[in-house]
Each structure stands twice: as structure tokens, then as C-alpha cells.
Amino acid sequence: MNYADYINLAINGLVEGLLMALPALALTLVYGLARFPNAATGDFVTVGGFAGFGMHHLSGSLVVAGLGGAAAGAAAALAAYWLAFRPVMRRPVITLMLTSIGVGFVLRAALGIAFGHEPRAFEMPLQRAMRFGDISILPADISLALLTIVVLAAVFVLLFMTPLGRSLRAIADDPDLARVSGIRRERCMVAMWAIAGMVCGIAGTVSGVRTVIYPDAGWNLLLPAFAAAVIGGLGSPVGAVLGAILLGMLQELATPWTGFVYKIAIGYVVMVIVLLVRPQGLFNRVQKVR
Amino acid sequence: METYVLTIAIVTGIYILLSLSLDLQYGFTGLINFGLAGFFAVGAYTSAILTMKTGLSPLLSFPAAALAAALLAWPLGRIALRLRDDYLAIVTLGFSEIGRLVLVQEQQYTEGVRGIAGVPRLGASWGTPRFSEMLLLGMLVLCIVGVVLFLRRITHSPYGRTIQAIRDDETAVRVLGKEPAVFKTQVLMLGGAIAGLAGAFFAHYMTYIVPDLFLPLVTFYIWMAIIMGGVGRLRGAVAGAVILVAFTEGVRFLRGVIPGVSDAHMGSLQLGIVGLVLILFMRWRPQGVFGARGAK
Numbered sequence: 001m002n003y004a005d006y007i008n009l010a011i012n013g014l015v016e017g018l019l020m021a022l023p024a025l026a027l028t029l030v031y032g033l034a035r036f037p038n039a040a041t042g043d044f045v046t047v048g049g050f051a052g053f054g055m056h057h058l059s060g061s062l063v064v065a066g067l068g069g070a071a072a073g074a075a076a077a078l079a080a081y082w083l084a085f086r087p088v089m090r091r092p093v094i095t096l097m098l099t100s101i102g103v104g105f106v107l108r109a110a111l112g113i114a115f116g117h118e119p120r121a122f123e124m125p126l127q128r129a130m131r132f133g134d135i136s137i138l139p140a141d142i143s144l145a146l147l148t149i150v151v152l153a154a155v156f157v158l159l160f161m162t163p164l165g166r167s168l169r170a171i172a173d174d175p176d177l178a179r180v181s182g183i184r185r186e187r188c189m190v191a192m193w194a195i196a197g198m199v200c201g202i203a204g205t206v207s208g209v210r211t212v213i214y215p216d217a218g219w220n221l222l223l224p225a226f227a228a229a230v231i232g233g234l235g236s237p238v239g240a241v242l243g244a245i246l247l248g249m250l251q252e253l254a255t256p257w258t259g260f261v262y263k264i265a266i267g268y269v270v271m272v273i274v275l276l277v278r279p280q281g282l283f284n285r286v287q288k289v290r
Numbered sequence: 291m292e293t294y295v296l297t298i299a300i301v302t303g304i305y306i307l308l309s310l311s312l313d314l315q316y317g318f319t320g321l322i323n324f325g326l327a328g329f330f331a332v333g334a335y336t337s338a339i340l341t342m343k344t345g346l347s348p349l350l351s352f353p354a355a356a357l358a359a360a361l362l363a364w365p366l367g368r369i370a371l372r373l374r375d376d377y378l379a380i381v382t383l384g385f386s387e388i389g390r391l392v393l394v395q396e397q398q399y400t401e402g403v404r405g406i407a408g409v410p411r412l413g414a415s416w417g418t419p420r421f422s423e424m425l426l427l428g429m430l431v432l433c434i435v436g437v438v439l440f441l442r443r444i445t446h447s448p449y450g451r452t453i454q455a456i457r458d459d460e461t462a463v464r465v466l467g468k469e470p471a472v473f474k475t476q477v478l479m480l481g482g483a484i485a486g487l488a489g490a491f492f493a494h495y496m497t498y499i500v501p502d503l504f505l506p507l508v509t510f511y512i513w514m515a516i517i518m519g520g521v522g523r524l525r526g527a528v529a530g531a532v533i534l535v536a537f538t539e540g541v542r543f544l545r546g547v548i549p550g551v552s553d554a555h556m557g558s559l560q561l562g563i564v565g566l567v568l569i570l571f572m573r574w575r576p577q578g579v580f581g582a583r584g585a586k
Binding site for chain 2: 036261
């Protein structure tokens with residue numbers, strides 16, 4: 001290992017972190033407004049991945065694939081909200097969590113029955129990595145990272161610079177105060193689920209392009225996304241993104257010592273340490289226990 | 291036919307132990323353990339490795355399996371129980387997934403994905419495989435009776451009233467001067483021990499264990515069992531385990547009857563049904579069929 005290998009790992013980690021930031025952001029948005037860790041997040045990602053794969057197959061365009069993934073992710077999230085989550089919204093958190101596990105299982109089963117369990121790869125032209133000395137970068141990684149950054153930027157503009165975003169943050173901050181201020185909660189919920197679903201769907205397409213897509217793909221992304229969101233502080237969008245990037249780079253840089261299998265474990269260990277030392281997350285203010 | 295009945299009885303017994311473990315944790319105490327499969331795996335691997343590598347008698351390796359699972363529950367409790375409920379779910383789910391990675395990676399002990407083959411049957415030197423299965427079933431029944439009596443006793447004691455009070459109103463318990471985190475850690479360890487014991491039975495019954503036997507699906511099978519059977523009642527846990535076996539066997543039966551359905555499709559279908567059951571029960575009957583009225 002020389003310095004170039006570490007830089008290569010760091011670049012790879014950055015791309016993986018950006019990719020992980022999308023489901024982590026979706027998790028944290030749902031947590032902020034609906035107040036439960038949504039275990040179906042990963043399966044929204046898978047739905048988006050399959051839709052993106054299908055659109056890419058039909059059109060050959062990555063942009064169309066991304067749009068298709070986003071639309072399918074949003075559709076899955078909204079359907080889950082209306083059919084499963086909304087009827088139990090005011091119940092204890094365990095009810096919502098088990099419901100989300102159920103939603104995830106149903107989505108995964110539907111995908112498994114419809115498309116089978118063979119991993120599918122996007123038909124992409126083979127590209128030569130760009131080399132700068134010993135450092136090599138895949139052009140596809142650059143475009144995927146840029147795409148992810150654009151999506152993240154769009155979500156943050158929406159959250160912090162539009163009236164809808166202000167309403168969403170107000171509800172996350174204090175639901176009662178938001179209600180007496182005349183914020184229409186239901187409209188915000190629908191918007192939030194649509195945004196979370198879109199973000200997941202795009203994540204599915206991006207991760208499908210980078211690797212392969214199969215029915216369990218999203219579930220395997222869930223734990224790292226949980227870890228990233230908890231590290232950043234559940235409910236904090238900025239924290240989720242920073243947590244994901246931090247975790248992505250840490251995971252990659254640690255592989256020379258820990259081996260490939262334990263990559264996911266690193267996220268978990270970091271999450272546990274953060275929970276012990278700073279339960280509110282690295283980038284969050286102190287949380288109220290409601 | 292006789293073999294089939296024996297198999298069903300043993301599998302049901304193992305599910306009953308797991309359901310009792312989860313019912314103690316969730317039904318009575320309100321702890322959200324999404325890592326039950328992890329404790330089950332720890333028990334199975336502990337007993338398998340001890341009997342095979344050190345030649346320990348199952349009489350000692352079964353308690354060791356329970357102990358190992360209980361000890362692993364301790365740090366989890368320390369980490370998560372000071373935080374809100376939902377963190378325990380994330381931490382335990384992560385624990386079971388990471389546990390599976392450890393089983394895959396630490397090959398010098400666990401044989402990795404190839405799994406441990408030839409875990410000794412109980413009393414293998416005294417008789418036929420049939421005899422050792424009967425022996426295992428006998429021990430299993432004894433253990434279930436023991437666990438049920440024990441749980442009945444503690445749930446009807448001041449201790450049991452305290453943990454149920456924690457489930458219903460944690461703040462009130464704290465105001466009364468009891469520390470919920472202590473009780474929760476104890477319950478987590480006790481439940482872990484029961485799941486570990488179930489794992490030991492499983493390993494010596496299957497005689498061949500691989501990490502993929504301990505997927506999170508196992509955890510949610512048991513969740514489905516206690517939710518269908520009834521939360522916060524021991525008889526609910528037993529009923530749920532029976533329903534669960536009827537379900538898994540029913541799916542297997544269907545696979546034989548319907549032509550042209552692949553195993554993968556059946557697996558997906560099974561997953562989908564578990565998911566649907568969770569959604570529907572959570573919405574319409576969260577306390578289960580025979581659930582206690584006071585339970586969440």
C-alpha cells in the first residue's frame with residue numbers, strides 16, 4: 001500500500017458515501033416527520049433500481065433511467081404511506097417499525113416474483129479509468145457522484161429555501177406548534193414521502209449502475225444507511241449526508257485492515273460508539289425525548 | 291410419517307422457545323428486539339463448536355450456549371437501553387446482521403459459509419438416530435415446561451409487575467424509584483439465554499449449521515408468531531409458534547401441489563405473506579388473537 005492506494009480508496013469511499021447519503025437522507029426525513037426509523041427505505045431503493053434498469057433498457061439514457069427510478073421510488077413510498085403507514089400513524093413506534101418491515105418484505109417479495117433473483121447489470125459501455133499517476137478514477141463514478149450531488153443539492157434547496165421546506169422543518173421541529181401555526185400537515189406528509197421515495201429511487205438507479213440490481217440489494221444498504229443517519233443524528237438532514245460521506249470513506253479506508261466482509265460492520269461499530277458517547281449524533285443538537 | 295411428526299414436533303418446540311423469549315422481551319417488557327436470530331445463532335454455534343472442538347458433553351454445552359447468548363445481550367442493553375425504544379431495534383438488528391458476518395469471516399472456528407457439519411446428535415452412542423431425536427424432543431419439552439413455569443412465576447411476581455409497568459409507563463416506574471434500564475438489561479439477557487438455548491437444540495437437531503440459517507427472516511417469523519398468537523401472554527406465544535409451523539409447512543405443502551413453481555418463487559411468496567401478516571395485524575389487531583388487553 002502506498003499513498004496512491006489510499007487516495008484511490010478515499011475516492012471510492014467518497015462515491016460510496018455520496019450514494020449512501022441518499023437513503024440516509026430519506027431515513028432521516030421520514031424520521032423527522034413521521035417519527036419512526038423506516039426499515040422499508042432499502043426496499044424503496046430496490047424498487048427504484050429495477051425501474052431505472054427497465055427505463056435504461058428501453059431508452060438507453062441514464063437520465064431517463066434516473067427519472068424512472070425516482071418516479072417508481074416515489075410511487076412505492078406514497079403507496080406505502082397511504083396503504084400501510086397512514087392508518088397506524090398515531091400508534092406506538094413499534095407498530096410503525098413492524099409495519100415498515102412488513103412493507104419492505106412485501107416489496108421485496110413482489111420484486112422477487114416479478115423479476116427473479118438473478119442479479120442484473122445495466123448495459124453500459126466499458127470505460128477506461130482516467131489515470132493521474134497511480135490514481136485512477138472511473139468516468140462513470142464522476143458522473144454518478146455529480147448526479148448524486150445535484151439530487152442532494154435539490155433536496156436541500158427545497159428544504160431550506162422554499163415555503164414547503166420551511167413547513168416540513170417546522171413539523172419536524174415541533175408538530176404541535178406547526179399545527180397551531182396553520183401548517184397543513186397532511187400535505188407536508190405527502191410531499192415528504194414523495195421526496196423520500198424519489199431520493200431512494202435515484203439511489204437505486206445509481207447503485208444499480210455502479211454494481212448490480214437484485215431484490216435484496218436495498219436491504220443490504222439499509223444498515224449502512226441507518227448507521228449514517230444515526231451518526232449524523234436521526235432527524236438531521238445535513239447530519240445524514242455528512243455521516244454517510246464520513247462512513248463511506250471510513251469503510252473504504254479501513255478495508256486494508258479489516259477485509260471486505262467486515263465493511264458493513266465498521267458502520268455499525270462507529271454507530272455504537274457514537275450512540276455511547278454522543279447519542280444525539282455528531283451533527284445534531286440535543287434531542288428532546290418526547 | 292412418524293419421522294415427519296417427530297420433525298414437526300421438534301421444530302414447533304424450537305419456535306416455542308424463541309417465541310417465549312421474544313414474548314418476555316416485547317410482550318411483557320416492551321423491548322423491541324429485532325436481532326433474535328443473532329441470539330439464536332450464538333446459541334447454535336456455541337454449542338456446536340464446544341461439543342465438536344473440545345468434546346464437551348451437551349449437558350454442559352447447552353447451558354454454555356444460553357450463557358453466551360445472555361452475555362452478548364448485556365453490552366447491547368448497556369448501549370441501547372439508555373436511548374429511546376427505536377434505537378434498540380436498530381442496534382439489535384445490526385447485531386444480528388454483523389453476527390452473521392462474523393460467522394462467515396471467522397473460518398477457523400465457524401467454517402465460514404461452508405458451515406459446521408456433523409454436529410453430534412444427543413446420546414448418539416446409545417442408540418439409533420431415531421432414539422436421539424426422541425431424546426432431543428424429550429429434553430426440549432422439559433426445557434419448554436421449565437421456561438414456561440419460570441416465566442409464569444416471574445411474570446406473576448413483583449418483578450413481573452415491574453417489567454410490565456415499564457412497558458406501560460416507563461416514566462411512572464422511574465418516579466417510583468426503580469431504574470428501568472437495569473430491568474430491561476436483565477430481561478434482554480434472560481430472553482437472550484432462552485433464544486440461545488433454542489439455538490443449541492436447533493444445532494444438535496439439524497447437525498449441520500450455516501450462517502444463512504440465521505437470516506433476519508427468522509427474527510420476523512417469530513415476531514409474526516407472537517403477534518398472531520397474542521402479545522404478553524405465554525399461551526399466545528405457544529399458539530403463535532404452532533400457527534407459524536402450520537404456515538411454513540403449508541407453504542412447503544403448496545410447493546409440492548402447485549406445478550411449475552420454483553423454490554425462489556416460493557421463498558418470495560413466503561416473505562410476502564409474512565410482510566402482509568405484519569402489516570395487517572399491526573393495523574387491525576396489534577395485540578394478536580389471544581393477546582392481553584393491557585399490552586400495547
